[in-house]
Amino acid sequence: MDTEDAVLRWIAQVDSAVHAAVGAERGAALRAAWQERAGQQTVYVTVYGPYNAGKSSLIRRLLIEDGSDMPDWLLVSGKPQTTECAVVNSAGMAYVDTPGIGAGDADHDALADRATDLADALLVVVPPQLVTGEREQLFSVLRSCAAFDVPIRIIIAQCDLLMVDPTDDEAGFRDLLARKCIELRTLLAAGGIEAPPESILPVVADPDGLTCVVDRHDPGHFAEARAWDGIEALRTALAGLATDRSILRNRSGLRYWSVVAARASAELDQQVAQLGAGADEADRRRQQVALYERELTELDAKATDDLFTSIDQELRSAAHSARATAVESVRPEVERRLGALLGRWHLEWAMKLDAFATRAEIELAAQVERPAATAYQAGLDALLAAFGDTGQTWLQSAPVDEIAGRLKSTASLAVDRYVWEQLGMPPEVAKFEVQRAQKLAADQWEAYRNTGGLFRDAEHVDRVSRTIEDTDIIATIVPGLVELGTMLVQHVHTGLVDARERGRRRRVEETIGRSAQEITEQVRVGAASDTGPNWSDTVDSVRAALHGSAPTEAVVSIMRGQQEDLRRRRDALHNLAANRPDSR
Numbered sequence: 001m002d003t004e005d006a007v008l009r010w011i012a013q014v015d016s017a018v019h020a021a022v023g024a025e026r027g028a029a030l031r032a033a034w035q036e037r038a039g040q041q042t043v044y045v046t047v048y049g050p051y052n053a054g055k056s057s058l059i060r061r062l063l064i065e066d067g068s069d070m071p072d073w074l075l076v077s078g079k080p081q082t083t084e085c086a087v088v089n090s091a092g093m094a095y096v097d098t099p100g101i102g103a104g105d106a107d108h109d110a111l112a113d114r115a116t117d118l119a120d121a122l123l124v125v126v127p128p129q130l131v132t133g134e135r136e137q138l139f140s141v142l143r144s145c146a147a148f149d150v151p152i153r154i155i156i157a158q159c160d161l162l163m164v165d166p167t168d169d170e171a172g173f174r175d176l177l178a179r180k181c182i183e184l185r186t187l188l189a190a191g192g193i194e195a196p197p198e199s200i201l202p203v204v205a206d207p208d209g210l211t212c213v214v215d216r217h218d219p220g221h222f223a224e225a226r227a228w229d230g231i232e233a234l235r236t237a238l239a240g241l242a243t244d245r246s247i248l249r250n251r252s253g254l255r256y257w258s259v260v261a262a263r264a265s266a267e268l269d270q271q272v273a274q275l276g277a278g279a280d281e282a283d284r285r286r287q288q289v290a291l292y293e294r295e296l297t298e299l300d301a302k303a304t305d306d307l308f309t310s311i312d313q314e315l316r317s318a319a320h321s322a323r324a325t326a327v328e329s330v331r332p333e334v335e336r337r338l339g340a341l342l343g344r345w346h347l348e349w350a351m352k353l354d355a356f357a358t359r360a361e362i363e364l365a366a367q368v369e370r371p372a373a374t375a376y377q378a379g380l381d382a383l384l385a386a387f388g389d390t391g392q393t394w395l396q397s398a399p400v401d402e403i404a405g406r407l408k409s410t411a412s413l414a415v416d417r418y419v420w421e422q423l424g425m426p427p428e429v430a431k432f433e434v435q436r437a438q439k440l441a442a443d444q445w446e447a448y449r450n451t452g453g454l455f456r457d458a459e460h461v462d463r464v465s466r467t468i469e470d471t472d473i474i475a476t477i478v479p480g481l482v483e484l485g486t487m488l489v490q491h492v493h494t495g496l497v498d499a500r501e502r503g504r505r506r507r508v509e510e511t512i513g514r515s516a517q518e519i520t521e522q523v524r525v526g527a528a529s530d531t532g533p534n535w536s537d538t539v540d541s542v543r544a545a546l547h548g549s550a551p552t553e554a555v556v557s558i559m560r561g562q563q564e565d566l567r568r569r570r571d572a573l574h575n576l577a578a579n580r581p582d583s584r
Contacts, residue, residue: 006581007250014257017572021264030260034253037118042094043241043248044087046119048112048141050134051100053127054157054205059088059095061205061231062238065219066091085115092242102134109137116141117256120248121151121241128161130184139191146193148255151248153237154188154195156180156202159230166204166228173228177202201237204229254580261573268570272563278379279559281372282551288367289550292360293543299356300539303349307342307523312516314341316509342523346535357542364549376551379559437461 011034019027037044047055056074063070068090074097086097098115099108116122122145124138131138145152159177160166166173181200188195207225226232241248318334367373437455440448445457455461525536 003581004246004250007254010576010579010581011253011257014261014573014576017569017576018257018260018264021268021569021573033118034256037256038249038253040094041245042089042092043245044094044096044118044120044252045123045238045241046096046098046116046121047123047125048098048116049100049125049138049155050127050131051103053100053125055100055125056097057206058123058125058155058157058203059097061222062093062095062235063088063090064222065231065235067219085111091239093238101137102132109134113137113141116145117259118252119145119150119255120245120252121153121238123153123155125155125157126184128156128158128180130156130180130187135191139188139193142188142191142193144259145255148251148258150251150255151241152195152199153234154184154200155234156184156200157205159202160204160207166225170228198237201234202230203234205231258577258580261577265570265573265577268566268573272566272570274375275379275559275563275566277372277375278377279556279563281367281370281376282379282556282559284372285367285376286550286553286556288363289546292546296356296539296543296546299349299352303345303352303535304520304524306349307345308516308520310341310345311338311519312513314338315512315516338519345523349535350538353538353542360546379555379562434461434465438465 015027015031015034018030021027022030047059049055060070060074063074068088071086071088073086074088084099088095088097096115096119098112099105101109101112103109122141124142126138142152156177159173159180162173162176162180164173164176180202181197184200185195185197204225207222207229222229222231314337315334318337433454437448437453437458438461440458449456455464523535525534
């Protein structure tokens with residue numbers, strides 16, 4: 001009784017662990033299958049083996065010998081007839097007829113294997129040529145049942161098809177059967193399966209096809225074959241099982257739940273591996289995007305430094321050229337030279353930004369080709385399904401193709417753009433047009449536009465006016481350029497500069513430096529115009545697109561947490577399997 005209690009406690013623990021592993025719905029179905037079998041008072045004998053080995057004929061013969069009714073579905077044919085498992089009761093036994101294995105139908109093979117999970121005893125039926133193509137599948141079932149002491153009888157069926165006719169030479173026939181039994185034991189031993197002599201029974205279940213004849217369901221019709229057909233020995237072996245039903249059912253329960261736990265554990269192994277691969281892929285993507293973002297930051301810093309240095313040098317060069325020149329004559333030249341400089345700068349760095357975005361586009365697109373991408377996407381889809389709409393914003397990253405297109409198009413907007421284009425027209429023209437448009441009355445705007453006016457409305461005028469004020473830094477620095485140029489010339493001519501002049505020169509140089517910084521900032525972050533965003537906005541858009549392509553930290557964290565949870569569930573199953581009670 002202690003053994004039975006230990007078995008029942010262990011089954012309950014495995015049942016609970018399996019529920020946690022496979023979910024409530026599947027867990028309930030597995031539990032129901034066992035509970036239905038556990039409540040039966042009949043010994044269940046699963047009849048298993050290759051197709052066309054004679055399984056159905058054997059069951060029909062046993063039913064005839066028992067005087068039991070023959071079900072309509074129990075057919076005998078040269079082709080595979082059994083396509084699903086079916087149970088027939090006879091003389092205290094429940095025979096489970098299974099689809100034949102090795103017929104080329106994987107579903108039938110799996111169905112037959114699953115039918116052995118709940119077997120109290122196993123009848124393996126093989127043809128006279130013994131085991132051929134289905135050897136490994138059959139051996140696997142034999143090993144599993146033997147590991148749980150499930151009674152096994154291996155039937156060599158259709159022995160009347162051997163070369164010796166038992167009606168002519170019974171002694172020779174028996175000698176041939178003995179050799180066949182030895183041959184089968186040797187074959188099984190090679191597969192690591194120990195088969196005692198009494199476990200192998202040669203049988204002729206259907207001499208001359210008598211079990212197929214409807215009007216001959218009478219044991220008396222087999223009287224002549226009874227001496228050598230092996231049926232009586234098989235029936236005796238089966239009858240002995242009935243007295244051990246409780247023990248057999250415990251063993252069946254141990255095997256059933258062990259097999260179920262092993263399958264659940266294997267599924268968990270796959271899920272753990274998949275989640276691990278998905279989380280690793282998410283980490284790789286985050287790291288890759290972080291590298292891109294650092295590279296973009298460096299590119300932006302280099303572009304900004306190059307812009308400031310170029311403007312500062314250009315202003316100082318202009319100072320050397322000014323030399324007491326009238327202020328009004330210096331400005332156009334400074335604007336021309338700065339305009340050309342800014343045009344070259346924008347072209348050079350916009351092309352570099354575009355090249356960076358193109359490379360990022362290619363490498364981001366390559367992410368989906370990595371083997372781990374499937375695991376990552378499966379994990380992400382599962383999270384999105386679990387969290388629903390609430391998870392979209394903090395779990396989901398943008399699709400790679402969308403990100404790639406955004407990177408490329410955003411970067412390309414910066415090509416051939418510089419600060420004066422913010423006005424949409426040359427600065428001097430803009431100033432004249434602003435003064436002209438500001439004098440227009442409300443009813444004069446339509447005529448203004450019809451005659452080629454450059455502004456759409458008063459709001460457009462105000463925006464351009466503010467832009468002119470923000471960007472007209474040159475007007476404030478040209479006098480300083482002239483003053484600095486004059487001081488430089490004096491220094492060259494006299495070689496002497498007193499302390500007061502040095503201080504004055506230093507202040508002017510500092511003013512030029514600040515002006516260079518202001519122009520640089522205006523170029524980078526000045527207001528966007530109809531021609532596209534400014535440099536800073538463009539860089540920020542590329543950065544946002546990159547960031548959007550990376551999995552969120554929440555995705556990685558949840559995947560890792562789920563992976564650890566599945567590991568714990570799997571380990572719980574492993575521990576139960578390692579501490580399985582003995583049913584002997």
